[in-house]
Amino acid sequence: MHTKRIVITGGPGSGKTALIKFLEQEGHFVMHEISRDVTREAQEQGIDQLFLEQPLLFSEKLLEGRLKQFHQGEECTSATLFYDRGMPDVTAYMDFAEITYPDSFSAPCLKHKYDAIFVLPPWEDIYQQDNERYESFEQAEKIFDYLKKGYEEYGYHVHEVPVGTIKDRVQYILDKLKTDY
Template sequence: MENDTASRHVILSGCSGGGKSTLLAVLRRRGFVTVEEPGRRIVAEEMRGEGKALPWVDLEAFARRAIEMAYHDREGIKHTENWVFFDRGLVDAAVALEHATGIAASDTVSAGSRFHQQVFMTPPWPEIYRVDGERKHSMEEGFGEYHRLLDAFGQLGYDTVSLPKIDVEARADFVLECLS
């Protein structure tokens, strides 16, 4: 993947239930290319099928599918020249695999798969957190995930930017301002 194009690929990561998908929808409405979270798509597929690769059933199988899907997603938009926003993706899946197996995220994410230097992190936000059919883990588990992600992005050389706890339109403005 060309370095120029990859530097336009922006990761939205952070705590589950922190508003990433809602932010992604606003960015999409504003005309940007967006890539939905692999994990949510996998859970939806698995719940219609046998359910063997659900994160609460087999985290390793789930993470490996998410990594494969994230590489495929990226390949499909590699020539997009404007900002592309990813709801989670490759690094998040690599961190899940590390949590499940001990395989370092840095061993899973190849050097040629860099994203934009700034990664926007949704901090834990208990007031908006909701458990649903596709998100079954507790807020406490979300906190642990958040800290693993912060550590991993730092170790991989990314600059993490904590998203303020403000309304979604203002959050979108904040992200776009940071990128300008």
Template sequence: MNQRNYFILTGAMGGGKSTIIKLLEKMDINCISEPARIVLYEQRLISAPGVPEHDPNLFTQLMLSRATILYKNNAVERSQLQVFDRGIPDLIAYAELFNLETNIYYNAAEAYRYNPNVFFFKGWEGIYTTDDERKMTYQQANEFGERVAEIYKILGYNIIEVPRVSAEERAAFIYQKLHEMS
């Protein structure tokens, strides 16, 4: 599948994606939640093992399942602009982070393609915070983000770096680019 109206926001954990997603939603852009946070919330709510500290393989497979469902379910509105908080290629970086086999994640990334332009958020120490789901240090989150950018490039995507400006300016930058590209 190749959905040119599907755009990805990706990058370092804590780089500001969630804040921008909320602002884009206020601009009437349909945004799709990040699979990792959904899986973490659901698994912790029921004390299930599908979290990285208990079973990273199960966690990553649950994220893949959720990501493909989100991709397919949103294909109903094929012409509508969709913005995803992370895409299936991000799961390759998660698999690598947990020292897991990456073949199924590469296969999924090839099977489910997004718009060739990907919005990338570099690590930004000044806004980085940890929370119940985000436990990495800033350095780990930044390294993860850099690896994510490499993976998207390997897969043939064009990286559009989101500037480090106010959240409102970042959202306006993405909004303008989305409408230029769609």
């Protein structure tokens, strides 16, 4: 059986993490976001915002972690596996921040493909900044555009998940998976 690898992505404050948690509570297999872990580890080492201070190192750690998650997905026995962000998020964020990166960052994004991409648009009503989310809402809107464009540049058809309740958003995703995949 081939496990379908489904990426749920979106800029900060889009409701992505809540949606992923809901999917998991409903019995779906998920791979959780790792960027907050990378940020916290750096903070414990005295680096307040690793992405801002050492963006290539931060991005390299994210890409390594997401590639590891991709390989861990090979052991999944479920029909679907949801990822809270995928490898192309890394290059999309660097493009947003206008950070030059080597071609080696794109190679795993081209080699290891997901089956479907769902992007959540920024949602001002639920947006909040915190210690790990330092972007403004305006920046979140731009990040959304870069994410969408970034996945499309890797050859993906990107589904934009409408704003709404978590249940409605999950149903949109599950319905798309039934009809399109």
